[in-house]
Each structure stands twice: as structure tokens, then as C-alpha cells.
Amino acid sequence: MITTFEHNPDLRSQVGEIASILRQSDHTVAMTGAGMSVESGIPPFSGTDGLWTKYGTPPMDGYSRFRKDPIGWWNRRTNEKIDAHIMELRDALKNARPHAGHFALAGMVQIGALNSVITQNIDGLDEKAGVDKLFEIHGNRQKLRCVDCNDRVLLADVVPLFAPDPCGVCGGLVKFDTVMFGEPIPEDVMRSARAEIDRADCVIAIGTSATVRPASGLLWIAKAAGATMIEINPSETKLTSLCELSLRSTAGLALPALLEALTDT
Numbered sequence: 001m002i003t004t005f006e007h008n009p010d011l012r013s014q015v016g017e018i019a020s021i022l023r024q025s026d027h028t029v030a031m032t033g034a035g036m037s038v039e040s041g042i043p044p045f046s047g048t049d050g051l052w053t054k055y056g057t058p059p060m061d062g063y064s065r066f067r068k069d070p071i072g073w074w075n076r077r078t079n080e081k082i083d084a085h086i087m088e089l090r091d092a093l094k095n096a097r098p099h100a101g102h103f104a105l106a107g108m109v110q111i112g113a114l115n116s117v118i119t120q121n122i123d124g125l126d127e128k129a130g131v132d133k134l135f136e137i138h139g140n141r142q143k144l145r146c147v148d149c150n151d152r153v154l155l156a157d158v159v160p161l162f163a164p165d166p167c168g169v170c171g172g173l174v175k176f177d178t179v180m181f182g183e184p185i186p187e188d189v190m191r192s193a194r195a196e197i198d199r200a201d202c203v204i205a206i207g208t209s210a211t212v213r214p215a216s217g218l219l220w221i222a223k224a225a226g227a228t229m230i231e232i233n234p235s236e237t238k239l240t241s242l243c244e245l246s247l248r249s250t251a252g253l254a255l256p257a258l259l260e261a262l263t264d265t
């Protein structure tokens with residue numbers, strides 16, 4: 001059961017401990033997962049209420065199907081045969097707003113307590129909240145990306161009705177920035193995320209069950225290299241045993257409390 005921090009001395013003291021670890025660290029990186037998005041009303045993909053649990057898992061070879069017939073893929077996406085899970089996700093994304101946890105992350109980067117944020121989420125809410133130094137390793141649903149040169153274009157709130165024109169920079173094939181099944185993480189963002197993990201002496205995993213590779217692999221790399229691991233998650237995860245400290249809370253409650261502890265003089 002999640003309680004508010006004012007009435008829970010244990011949570012308050014754990015937040016104080018995390019703040020003190022962060023103050024002593026030279027380079028702290030946050031890795032965020034589906035739990036962050038769920039608090040903004042975006043359904044997760046997996047788990048009991050997950051989209052794939054409700055509607056079935058999409059084909060695991062989505063990316064190669066797209067590469068074979070991009071026009072056909074776009075046509076299917078924009079007509080009535082559209083997948084039910086994509087429709088539900090699209091509606092949720094359209095209405096979603098960043099929550100207090102996203103804004104607190106932005107604040108922590110701003111005051112230098114956090115060096116960067118690596119997110120597995122595709123909702124773009126970290127960017128909307130003003131998180132600087134952000135690496136969206138599974139892409140951003142509000143962007144299109146060229147598969148050849150990785151040039152990205154922001155889509156406002158409009159979903160394209162037809163296959164987009166070839167890349168304005170290199171003429172390459174353009175798709176949603178969101179990483180599909182079977183598609184490698186774009187090299188530019190993966191390289192940057194790995195460089196952040198290699199520099200980190202402290203990593204905070206927030207709302208992630210650490211089961212999706214290669215994102216989860218980054219956490220094990222950090223641990224193996226000796227980084228102090230911290231977890232913020234309402235439930236125990238595979239990461240818990242690796243962590244110095246596991247705070248059992250939602251991001252929306254814990255992160256504002258942490259930002260407050262960090263700015264307390």
C-alpha cells in the first residue's frame with residue numbers, strides 16, 4: 001500500500017538517504033520504465049492490464065515486415081484494420097500529460113543532481129516536462145525517424161495518414177521513431193545511453209521491471225562496473241537484489257520528495 005511521504009517516516013528517511021547518495025555521486029543516471037507512464041494514464045504493454053495481454057502480442061518480426069513493404073504497412077496503419085492495441089495506445093498518448101514525477105526529474109537535471117535520463121518509454125512525456133539530457137532508447141511516438149541517417153522530425157499531435165516522404169536529409173526510408181519488434185535500437189541513442197552508463201557511479205531505476213533487453217542489460221553493466229544502484233518501484237523486481245536501496249513508492253510521490261530533499265539546505 002502506497003502512502004504519502006508526510007505520514008511515513010521510513011519513506012522520508014529513505015528519500016533522505018537517496019539524496020545523500022546523489023550528493024556524493026559524480027555522475028548519476030536515471031533509467032525509467034513503464035511505471036512512469038502508467039501514472040500518466042498510459043497502459044503498459046505487458047502485465048495483467050497490459051495491451052498485449054488484452055489484445056495479443058504483435059508479430060515479433062514487425063520490423064522486417066515493415067522493411068519489406070513500407071507502403072503496405074502505412075496503409076494498414078491508417079485504415080480500419082488498425083490494431084486495437086494501437087488505437088487504445090494512440091488515444092491514451094493523445095490525452096497523457098506529464099505527472100509530478102516527470103517534472104521532478106526535469107528539476108533534478110536542472111540542479112545538477114542528475115546527469116541524464118534514459119527512458120524506455122515512447123510517450124515523450126519526459127521531453128514535455130522539460131527533461132534535459134534525455135535518451136529515448138525505444139523512440140518517441142510523436143516523432144518520425146529515418147532508418148538510414150536517424151534524422152528525426154517532430155509530428156505535433158497529428159498522425160500521418162499516408163507513408164511519409166523519403167528523408168529530407170538523405171532520401172532514406174522514414175518510419176515512426178518508436179522501435180519495432182526486431183528493430184535494433186537506433187545506433188546514435190544506444191551509443192549515447194551506453195556512454196552515460198559507462199560514466200555513471202550511481203544509477204536510479206524508476207518504474208522499470210528491468211526485463212526488456214537491451215535496456216535492462218545497461219543496468220547490469222552499471223552494476224558490474226561498480227555503480228551504486230537505487231530502485232524506486234512500488235513492487236519488488238529482478239533488480240531489487242542488486243540495489244543498495246529500494247524505495248517502495250510510485251515515481252509521482254517519490255521523485256518530488258527527492259527533489260525537495262535535494263534542494264533542502
Ligand SMILES: [Zn+2]
Nearest residue numbers: 146149167170
Ligand atoms: Zn536520412
